[in-house]
Amino acid sequence: xxxxxxxxxxxxxxxxxxxxxxxxxxxxxxxxxxxxxxxxxxxxxxxxxxxxxxxxxxxxxxxxxxxxxxxxxxxxxxxxxxxxxxxxxxxxxxxxxxxxxxxxxxxxxxxxxxxxxxxxxxxxxxxxxxxxxxxxxxxxxxxxxxxxxxxxxxxxxxxxxxxxxxxxxxxxxxxxxxxxxxxxxxxxxxxxxxxxxxxxxxxxxxxxxxxxxxxxxxxxxxxxxxxxxxxxxxxxxxxxxxxxxxxxxxxxxxxxxxxxxxxxxxxxxxxxxxxxxxxxxxxxxxxxxxxxxxxxxxxxxxxxxxxxxxxxxxxxxxxxxxxxxxxxxxxxxxxxxxxxxxxxxxxxxxxxxxxxxxxxxxxxxxxxxxxxxxxxxxxxxxxxxxxxxxxxxxxxxxxxxxxxxxxxxxxxxxxxxxxxxxxxxxxxxxxxxxxxxxxxxxxxxxxxxxxxxxxxxxxxxxxxxxxxxxxxxxxxxxxxxxxxxxxxxxxxxx
Amino acid sequence: xxxxxxxxxxxxxxxxxxxxxxxxxxxxxxxxxxxxxxxxxxxxxxxxxxxxxxxxxxxxxxxxxxxxxxxxxxxxxxxxxxxxxxxxxxxxxxxxxxxxx
Numbered sequence: 001x002x003x004x005x006x007x008x009x010x011x012x013x014x015x016x017x018x019x020x021x022x023x024x025x026x027x028x029x030x031x032x033x034x035x036x037x038x039x040x041x042x043x044x045x046x047x048x049x050x051x052x053x054x055x056x057x058x059x060x061x062x063x064x065x066x067x068x069x070x071x072x073x074x075x076x077x078x079x080x081x082x083x084x085x086x087x088x089x090x091x092x093x094x095x096x097x098x099x100x101x102x103x104x105x106x107x108x109x110x111x112x113x114x115x116x117x118x119x120x121x122x123x124x125x126x127x128x129x130x131x132x133x134x135x136x137x138x139x140x141x142x143x144x145x146x147x148x149x150x151x152x153x154x155x156x157x158x159x160x161x162x163x164x165x166x167x168x169x170x171x172x173x174x175x176x177x178x179x180x181x182x183x184x185x186x187x188x189x190x191x192x193x194x195x196x197x198x199x200x201x202x203x204x205x206x207x208x209x210x211x212x213x214x215x216x217x218x219x220x221x222x223x224x225x226x227x228x229x230x231x232x233x234x235x236x237x238x239x240x241x242x243x244x245x246x247x248x249x250x251x252x253x254x255x256x257x258x259x260x261x262x263x264x265x266x267x268x269x270x271x272x273x274x275x276x277x278x279x280x281x282x283x284x285x286x287x288x289x290x291x292x293x294x295x296x297x298x299x300x301x302x303x304x305x306x307x308x309x310x311x312x313x314x315x316x317x318x319x320x321x322x323x324x325x326x327x328x329x330x331x332x333x334x335x336x337x338x339x340x341x342x343x344x345x346x347x348x349x350x351x352x353x354x355x356x357x358x359x360x361x362x363x364x365x366x367x368x369x370x371x372x373x374x375x376x377x378x379x380x381x382x383x384x385x386x387x388x389x390x391x392x393x394x395x396x397x398x399x400x401x402x403x404x405x406x407x408x409x410x411x412x413x414x415x416x417x418x419x420x421x422x423x424x425x426x427x428x429x430x431x432x433x434x435x436x437x438x439x440x441x442x443x444x445x446x447x448x449x450x451x452x453x454x455x456x457x458x459x460x461x462x463x464x465x466x467x468x469x470x471x472x473x474x475x476x477x478x479x480x481x482x483x484x485x486x487x488x489x490x491x492x493x494x
Numbered sequence: 495x496x497x498x499x500x501x502x503x504x505x506x507x508x509x510x511x512x513x514x515x516x517x518x519x520x521x522x523x524x525x526x527x528x529x530x531x532x533x534x535x536x537x538x539x540x541x542x543x544x545x546x547x548x549x550x551x552x553x554x555x556x557x558x559x560x561x562x563x564x565x566x567x568x569x570x571x572x573x574x575x576x577x578x579x580x581x582x583x584x585x586x587x588x589x590x591x592x593x594x595x
Binding site: 126127130131134137138141142145148149150151152154155156157158159161162165166168169170172173175176177179180183184185234235238239 | 506510513517523526527529530533534536537538540541543544548549550552553555556559560563566567570571573574575577578580581582587591592593
């Protein structure tokens with residue numbers, strides 16, 4: 001029993017933190033240090049959760065009768081989510097979009113989402129996957145609609161919840177079919193059971209397996225915002241408060257990617273190296289989804305004028321790059337995805353923080369208001385340029401290393417289809433340079449509009465920008481520690 | 495005629511189809527959520543039927559959790575619909591289109 005509890009130590013601490021933050025919010029009331037003390041309490045909770053990683057049982061055995069797996073993939077991503085939650089709380093504390101009297105609710109909702117993400121990446125059971133996915137979704141709906149009086153924020157939440165509810169309904173139906181055919185909810189047993197069914201089965205059984213897999217994919221596709229489940233993404237990212245958008249674009253997306261790896265690569269045993277369970281062509285299916293996702297994301301980003309909307313389409317494109325890695329499914333590819341996601345977290349959070357800082361002074365998110373920003377705020381402009389070029393994948397920035405690992409894994413798959421996939425990916429990166437550079441050009445080469453306010457960056461925001469920008473630079477030159485960690489995370493596969 | 499697994503699957507298939515039809519065609523946000531409930535219940539019916547006709551108790555446990563999950567989702571979704579109604583005096587999802595390029 002104790003080993004079981006130790007295995008979910010970080011999650012227990014997170015649960016406790018959520019409760020404590022809510023109670024503290026009530027106790028503190030309207031005292032002046034309300035925001036600060038709640039933020040400090042959240043940070044302490046996150047630090048305590050991180051400390052419990054050292055108490056995790058060795059060797060990562062499955063806990064609670066196989067409901068949660070203690071493997072390296074789960075540990076890696078749980079650590080990553082704590083980092084994402086730290087920035088999420090910090091952004092909220094510094095943003096004027098989160099009113100001080102509701103900051104406690106914001107922190108509690110954000111930590112609850114993190115709790116769901118933490119459970120999601122280690123779920124070894126269809127029921128656990130569905131429940132933790134909902135635990136991620138429900139607080140994110142609330143966060144998206146956090147600005148109650150703002151009709152844009154409400155609209156974002158409405159779109160998020162309608163698409164999300166439909167996707168999770170379809171996923172539940174898919175899971176029920178999988179359960180019916182495999183006779184078990186345990187992810188590690190589903191693959192062999194489906195193989196046995198498909199080997200002697202009729203066309204009907206094969207069609208059933210395909211339908212079940214596709215319906216299940218809807219839920220994951222929605223979480224990572226992959227085509228054709230992406231329509232909610234630009235609207236939600238534009239309408240939600242900026243700190244929420246920043247968190248949603250890295251946290252739940254990374255959790256969805258990790259869960260998809262567990263479902264497809266471990267559950268179905270799908271990779272280019274082995275024939276997948278149930279005779280489903282996962283690599284080609286996911287490869288096609290990846291191509292569609294990155295192409296649509298990049299092309300739709302080009303004409304955008306709202307920076308948050310532009311970054312939303314850019315995050316769809318990045319989901320496409322990540323799907324490429326899942327399609328390949330080899331240990332190399334899983335390692336590449338695990339290298340890519342922390343880097344993506346740094347640069348995407350950085351870009352949104354810069355957007356937040358500009359919005360706080362100009363009240364606007366359109367590219368036109370970034371004209372001549374370098375004269376008004378040199379450090380901020382340079383930091384934002386670093387993040388944008390890193391998102392493009394230009395050397396010597398961290399984004400280049402992430403893309404390098406991904407494309408290397410795709411090329412190593414060695415079939416004509418994956419060569420085409422790699423070429424499409426590279427072409428897409430070129431397209432993405434176009435719209436990222438458009439923003440950089442506005443900042444550095446165009447003159448400020450008359451009467452544009454100077455953008456002074458408050459010290460804590462500047463500090464956070466540096467915390468995000470320095471690793472984006474350093475990881476581009478010295479990435480071996482991250483690659484080692486990622487290799488350990490991928491150790492479960494193959 | 496004895497009622498077996500196929501009959502249950504047909505009923506759940508019909509429920510799924512009706513739910514999807516409601517989600518796609520309805521403009522009222524509450525009606526869309528009713529469609530979602532139909533889809534969820536189609537899945538739950540499947541789980542219970544598979545469990546009854548030889549799959550162990552897992553399916554029934556899943557169904558119980560599924561019912562709670564549907565309730566939790568409905569609470570959050572209806573709260574958001576209420577918030578949208580307060581902001582624009584309408585729950586027509588097709589009219590919520592302030593956010594567009």
